Amino acid sequence: MNRDKADVRRAVFTPVDTQARVDAVVRRLGDAIELGLLADGEQLPGETDLAAQLGVSTVTLREALMALRQQGLVTTRRGRGGGSFVTVPDGPTEERLRARLADWSTEELRDLADHWAAVSGAAARLAAERTEPDDLQPLRRTLDELIDAGESTARSRICSRFHVELAAAAQSARLTREEVSIQTEVGALMCLILGDDGYLVEVTDRHRDVISAVQDGAGERARALAEQCVQASLTRLIGLRLGSVGSARRLRPEEGSHGQQSPSRERGKGRS
Known part of the structure; x- marks a missing residue:
């Protein structure tokens, strides 16, 4: 297992830090599975070890695994060689994703954009300072996969992996964990904008430019x-939240997410 992959796995299996522990475990593992951070058929750690890694009781973990089984994301086998195994779905439905996007206010999306841009920007800067040429091979492979990906679900998973690998290239465990956390919040929503082949070209060009600058x-x-890459994607998601991809394209992604438009203008667009 290469260093970047190990860093990503460590970030997935870090303690959850919320009161709603069962829901938190379900979301952490469920989103990691849907993003492709955990491979199809991969065996999860044993219940005792996994509960300890996530900082929850075994009772809480068992309830979470039951919920994941009901969602079709985990399969449990009994007996010798048994355990809990990852089942990667074909992808979340558009209706589910749009409902999930609707749960975010535009202010929350802008705040997420600021946070994600800060994390990815810092990761890119540190990667440029710390990496050797061979360390960029995972990013180049991921870029090639993104170019060849034909459906939005695969594209969103690969795009999420790119950002996580960029953080891993920064050789910062904390940044990597934070990037994984961000991707579990927003990564699946990228399906809603990456079905556009024209936008995919923009994304791959930006990723290529980031790799070049790091190199x-x-x-x-x-x-x-890296910050521009994040802001461009969140700008489009905000446009969808307001009901118009066209409105997203008119916002300038190179600006910070706050202050792009006044609340009154935003509310006006929401009514149109």
Whole structure:
């Protein structure tokens, strides 16, 4: 297992930090499975070990695994060689994703954009300072996969993996964990915008530019490019939340997410 993959796995299996522990475990593992951070057929750690890694009781973990089985994301086998195994779904339905997007206010999406941009920007800058040329191979492979991906579900998973691998390239366990956490919140929503082949070209071009800046050791350029990549995607999601992809395209992604438009204008667009 390479270092980047190990960092990603460690980030998935870190303690949850919320009062609603069963829901938190279900969401952490469920989103990691849907994003492809856990492989189809992969065996999860044993109940005792997994509960300890997630910082929950075995009772809580068992309830979460039951919920995941009901969702078709985990299969449990009994007897020798048994355990809980990952079942990667074909992908969340568009109706589910749109309902999930509707749960976010535009203010929350803008706040998420700021947070994600800060994390990805910092990761890109540190990666430019710390990586060797061979360390960028996972990012290049992921970019090639993204270019070839034909459906939005696969594209969203690969795009999420790119950002997680970028954080891993920064050689920061905390940034990697934070990027995984962000992707479990927003990664699946990317399906809603990555079905557009034209936008996919924009995304792959931005990812290629980030890799180039990291390879050149241009930390500030890498940071700015990674931030622009995040802001462009969240701008489009905000446009969908307001009911118009066209409105998203008119917002400038290179600006910070706050202050792009006044609340009154935003509410006006929501009514149109």
